[in-house]
Amino acid sequence: MSSTHSGNGWMVWLTFAIGLLLSVSPLPQFMEILRPLWLALLLAFWALALPHKVGMVTAWCLGLAEDVLYGTLLGQNALILTLITFLVLSLQQRLRMFPMWQQCLVILVIFGLAQLVQLWLSALTGNRQPTLALVLPALVSALLWPWVSFGLRGLRLRFKIN
């Protein structure tokens, strides 16, 4: 498998592009608050699966793209995504061994921490979000994790991405 060095790396970038689209896709009003952290989910999966290819620099670049899309200060989401990738990478050996429900829990904690940092950063930049409802996306993301990782694993096996 690892003998072919082409490795279909573009598929990874395609998923990131789709993640960017999903992160700005219009949702009904009541679901806006539950929007999953698509980019963070994708980054977590690829960082676990291909740690030699997707790392913190990738996360940082994607974060910058997200900043431009959201109109936040350049570097804000970059910092968050870098942090998430760092935590996932440092827990990588254990996370790979965990059963799915434990992975979900770890993802919940990591994303929750990241959302808290997000809260602090947006408070510093002047638009404080009024509630702790911003932990909800972390919860939704954690619930989506099994499906995302299952789907992406299928994709990876199918296209032999490595």
Added chain:
Amino acid sequence: MGVRLLVLTVLSVALMVVDARFTLLKPVRSQMSLVLMESYWITDLPQRLWQGVASQFGSRTELVAENEKLKTENLLLQGRMQKLAALTEQNVRLRELLNSSALVNEKVEVAELIGMDPNPFTHRIIINKGERDGVVLGQPVLDARGLMGQVVELMPYTSRVLLLTDTTHSIPVQVNRNGLRAIASGTGNPERLELRHVADTADIKEGDLLVSSGLGQRFPAGYPVATVKEVIHDSGQPFAIVRAVPTAALNRSRYLLLVFSDNRTPEERANDAAVAQEAEDRQNGESTATPVAPATAPGTTPAPAPAATTPAPTPATAPAATPATQAPATQPARPAAKPPVSTPAAAPATRGARE
């Protein structure tokens, strides 16, 4: 790995500080947005396609009904516009009498909504007109029923608009009925604005229309902003609690109007008007006023003030005094105020569109 995290964190923080304090990164951001903003367009595509398909297969009866409706609406608006032309004329004349600077006619351009900000705690939208279309920072945005917000971020072909109801937004308003001034702040609820620091005894009541007062020098004066929904007098509170509903359909409008107003300050505008008036005055003076000049000179010196305040006491002094004291005000003002008079077609068109 830790080193990399540290470097990237420091880099991010540095970027954030630079982006918040300086304009150094604006070109970078605008170049990146050139590519990235397409994703809003792409995510909007299904709806566009659906609309296209729906309009292709719209049934004939529906189209006929819509046509009928539009025709009646057009008739109504045309009727209103006729009246508006007369009113505009009258307004200009009255302003001439008051010797105030003429009403500025604003130019508008239609923009289309292409995306909402994904953050549910901010009320911002993305429109399909940007820097290359002449949009400027702080430009007011309307829909057919009232003010919606202002442009806060410019990108080459798109721009971000902060809506009135965002928690970080406030707009100076005036009660249309009596001119009471207030500041309407956003609450984060798309159907509610709050008037801050309104005295408990202020004359404001349910159903009052709030229009923009133009005092912040950002929004043009006279556009409807909100209608007062409830006024709560709580004796425990230092101020009355006034809640209003925005007249614009902030979360429903798809087509918006960008207002291109005169971006000169009132002082500059008054200055320009004065200069124009003087030039006109000189022209008129050279061509027609040569025989009048010797007659007015002795007439004005004894009693200019009574002649100006009470124009009817003596018919002999009045015509002699008025050209000298009021000359720059009444006669040359008409040619100076010509632009607004000569373009009434533009003004009712814009006004009519929002009603």
